Amino acid sequence: MMHPARISSAQILVAQVLVALLAGAVFGLGLSLSGMLDPARVRGFLDVAGDWDPSLAFVLGGAVAVAFAAMVLRRRLRRPAFAAEFHLPATTPIDTRLILGSAIFGAGWGMAGLCPGPALAALSLGLAPVVLFVAAMLAGMVIHDRLAARQPGGSRS
Secondary structure, eight states, X not given: OOOGGGOOHHHHHHHXXXXXXXXXXXXXXXXXXXXXXXXXXXXXXXXXXXXXXXHHHHHHHHHHHHHHHHHHHHHHOSSOTTSSXXXXXXXXXXXXXXXXXXXXXXXXHHHHSOOHHHHHHHGGGTOHHHHHHHHHHHHHHHHHHHHXXXXXXXXXX
């Protein structure tokens, strides 16, 4: 094993990219195996007043358990393996922007049956509605960033 002082910044970058690719592949595989790539199944889970499909509750529970374990582990570590420090989001209060954004996200998720992670994973299926969803999502991100940049103190959230 190499001594940490002998690891170049290029090697660290390669390690970061490989770990990110591995994490993304595991995430995409999990989404696929759990049925999160099927918009009809997701809409069935969100339709609590109709023909509700509770199976995705186990997926969400598993995600919460993994995130909780990761947060406990992060608190025990001084720094990540391939970075000088953890890059965590700044804590912000719950405000109108957050509530409105959450409502828009939820409405879009309910209508399309896709959210960003599963939509990107579902691109591998080559379905036109998924490609259209991802294109619209990316367009929305660009429009948001352009509008936020125009506002005083433009938020990049």
